[in-house]
Amino acid sequence: VNRIATGRRAGGIYPPYLFEGYRSTIRRAPSRSLLVAPSIDSELGGPGAALAELWGPDDDLTRNSPTGGGEALGERIIVTGHVLDVHGEPVARTLVEVWQANAAGRYVHDKDGHDAPLDPNFTGIGRCVTDDEGRYRLTTIKPGAYPWANHENAWRPAHIHFSVFGHTFAGRLVTQMYFPGDPLHEQDPIFNSIPDEEARARLVADYAHDVTREGWALGYRFNIVLGGHAGTPRDPDDSP
Amino acid sequence: VTDAITPPQTVGPFFHDSLLQIPRNVISEPTEEDRIAITGRVLDGGGSPVDDALIEIWHSDRSGRFMHENFLGFGRAATDDFGTYWLETVRPGAPGGGAPCIWVHVFARGLLDRLATRIYLADESSNGEDPLLNSVPEERRPTLIASRSENDGLGTYHFDIRLQGDGETVFFDI
Numbered sequence: 001v002n003r004i005a006t007g008r009r010a011g012g013i014y015p016p017y018l019f020e021g022y023r024s025t026i027r028r029a030p031s032r033s034l035l036v037a038p039s040i041d042s043e044l045g046g047p048g049a050a051l052a053e054l055w056g057p058d059d060d061l062t063r064n065s066p067t068g069g070g071e072a073l074g075e076r077i078i079v080t081g082h083v084l085d086v087h088g089e090p091v092a093r094t095l096v097e098v099w100q101a102n103a104a105g106r107y108v109h110d111k112d113g114h115d116a117p118l119d120p121n122f123t124g125i126g127r128c129v130t131d132d133e134g135r136y137r138l139t140t141i142k143p144g145a146y147p148w149a150n151h152e153n154a155w156r157p158a159h160i161h162f163s164v165f166g167h168t169f170a171g172r173l174v175t176q177m178y179f180p181g182d183p184l185h186e187q188d189p190i191f192n193s194i195p196d197e198e199a200r201a202r203l204v205a206d207y208a209h210d211v212t213r214e215g216w217a218l219g220y221r222f223n224i225v226l227g228g229h230a231g232t233p234r235d236p237d238d239s240p
Numbered sequence: 241v242t243d244a245i246t247p248p249q250t251v252g253p254f255f256h257d258s259l260l261q262i263p264r265n266v267i268s269e270p271t272e273e274d275r276i277a278i279t280g281r282v283l284d285g286g287g288s289p290v291d292d293a294l295i296e297i298w299h300s301d302r303s304g305r306f307m308h309e310n311f312l313g314f315g316r317a318a319t320d321d322f323g324t325y326w327l328e329t330v331r332p333g334a335p336g337g338g339a340p341c342i343w344v345h346v347f348a349r350g351l352l353d354r355l356a357t358r359i360y361l362a363d364e365s366s367n368g369e370d371p372l373l374n375s376v377p378e379e380r381r382p383t384l385i386a387s388r389s390e391n392d393g394l395g396t397y398h399f400d401i402r403l404q405g406d407g408e409t410v411f412f413d414i
Contacts, residue, residue: 024350
């Protein structure tokens, strides 16, 4: 089975597809090696900017519930950071989608059976659009930890799911942001599937006092560096 | 090149309300003969349906142009209880020469990183000249070719995605 990463996925940054500690990988991980594809038309852009223009931001999760009309319960936080490409250049005007559990550790989802209350003022869903410097910023509440069935007394550490489009198809990233100092990190197989310790640590946001707003919300900084093929997208009008 | 790449994590089982706000159909203004559907099942190593996968497609228009004024070329769908997804789009082109094709990303609970693959259409005569398809060992090429049927007049391509084991779909390191 596919344990050894090659190509893009070499070097300990990427998790192996098969990671037995995370049980759902056992039947879902490919057993064959990925085939190397030359960097061809996959470099011809991606939909991030167009999607951002079509849907726009919805970046205050404390107030965007259509069913409540009030403010979400929980510890109010601001999360901000830059989206950068593999050269460290900003990815401007791209779409960043987020989803998360509420302060009690419950998702608004039919398949979430955790016995914890829903908050009518919180859907846990939002979107940001990066600015010209690649910066995004969202206001939300700190999600709660929640139990899951992976192993005995298993709990997911608090996390926010991120979905990010880069300049290219190959820059596509779906990941999770964690919170500093969480004692649940060490027992979480999803977090610990990242082989390299420094790479794993990059999934943990920094508490940022300069982002913290006095009398209102705590600040966290989470920068996102996209992998895949680098390069500036070609002007779509310039395509063959 | 920076070595500070942010690692991926699984999309998990709870993405639907967030990621499916974007409609499943590729935005474009197709003519009737250009419209097609892509459907299939996502199956795990035991042959069981993967009922919580997310499929994203990305392709050029028939002339080989990616994303332009009336054409986005991106679509998204989740699998249902039977592991089935359904996307409607237009016939793709061949942006880099070779054969017309559709790039696919698969995300799911239990997939710690995305999987990338490519759909070729069985009724395209240029499949045999496609460099990427030809780079795949011959016995595995059929996993990348979608068969066609008519569905109330809509050309419908069937593309199953087998994550593991017999008939495992070819995935690319993209």
